[in-house]
Amino acid sequence: MLELQNICYRVSTPEGELDILRDISITIPDQRLMVFTGPNGGGKTTLAKIIMGLVQPTSGRILYNGRDITGLSITERARLGISYGFQQPPRFKGITVHDLLRLAAGRDKLTKDQCCAYLTKVGLCANDYLDREVDVSLSGGEVKRIEIATILARRGSLMIFDEPEAGIDLWSFARLTETFEQIHREHQAAMIIISHQERIIQLADEIAVIAGGRIAHRGTTEEILPLILADTLGGCPVLNREEARS
Numbered sequence: 001m002l003e004l005q006n007i008c009y010r011v012s013t014p015e016g017e018l019d020i021l022r023d024i025s026i027t028i029p030d031q032r033l034m035v036f037t038g039p040n041g042g043g044k045t046t047l048a049k050i051i052m053g054l055v056q057p058t059s060g061r062i063l064y065n066g067r068d069i070t071g072l073s074i075t076e077r078a079r080l081g082i083s084y085g086f087q088q089p090p091r092f093k094g095i096t097v098h099d100l101l102r103l104a105a106g107r108d109k110l111t112k113d114q115c116c117a118y119l120t121k122v123g124l125c126a127n128d129y130l131d132r133e134v135d136v137s138l139s140g141g142e143v144k145r146i147e148i149a150t151i152l153a154r155r156g157s158l159m160i161f162d163e164p165e166a167g168i169d170l171w172s173f174a175r176l177t178e179t180f181e182q183i184h185r186e187h188q189a190a191m192i193i194i195s196h197q198e199r200i201i202q203l204a205d206e207i208a209v210i211a212g213g214r215i216a217h218r219g220t221t222e223e224i225l226p227l228i229l230a231d232t233l234g235g236c237p238v239l240n241r242e243e244a245r246s
């Protein structure tokens with residue numbers, strides 16, 4: 001179980017101090033599929049990076065399975081089973097897709113067939129990709145899918161995907177959605193998926209709408225999706241309601 005307690009993140013800018021995240025508290029039980037959604041710049045990626053240890057919160061605590069991991073490095077968190085797929089994945093010149101999958105799997109020795117299975121889950125054919133370098137010759141959508149395959153190969157207990165739909169074609173997206181569904185159905189891991197896609201939002205056990213550095217709203221798909229899909233001519237109804245309350 002992941003517990004975020006009163007997470008704040010403040011940065012100094014030439015214009016002064018800027019609060020990116022303001023007192024975020026949320027608990028994500030094991031095997032839960034949580035979707036973070038909300039307007040651009042709301043703070044979703046920053047929160048995901050704080051969970052992974054890429055960004056250190058200004059204040060607040062992160063507990064994973066009861067242990068305080070706030071001060072742990074990325075590597076230590078990865079060892080505990082947390083993995084994160086970047087919104088814009090890095091490339092690794094000189095490293096093949098096969099190497100990357102084997103590195104991700106760690107001690108598990110991956111056979112070619114297993115690599116093939118992971119690539120298939122993201123809509124890629126192993127024959128075409130296993131020996132290719134993860135360099136600039138790959139398209140954005142290909143790198144994105146390869147990175148997601150490495151997260152699957154890691155077999156962690158908490159997988160965080162940052163806009164997995166970005167740059168991915170409709171066919172691969174459908175395959176990817178099935179993969180998320182399967183992981184969830186088979187209780188393989190907890191997942192946090194940052195997404196703006198209705199199809200992914202529909203998979204969620206719970207949705208958190210993050211806006212202005214706060215959790216503006218939380219609820220089930222049934223509660224949140226109609227609000228998001230409602231007429232937004234006057235702005236986001238979820239957020240408007242929050243503003244009216246405060």
Ligand SMILES: Nc1ncnc2c1ncn2[C@@H]1O[C@H](COP(=O)(O)OP(=O)(O)OP(=O)(O)O)[C@@H](O)[C@H]1O
Nearest residue numbers: 011013018020038039040041042043044045046047
């Ligand atoms: N180090 C920083 N210095 C200044 N501003 C920052 C810093 N890190 C994040 N921000 C700002 O904080 C806000 C939240 O960024 P973040 O990437 O978390 O948003 P997001 O909800 O993931 O957005 P999107 O949906 O566009 O990916 C943005 O306005 C961003 O420019």
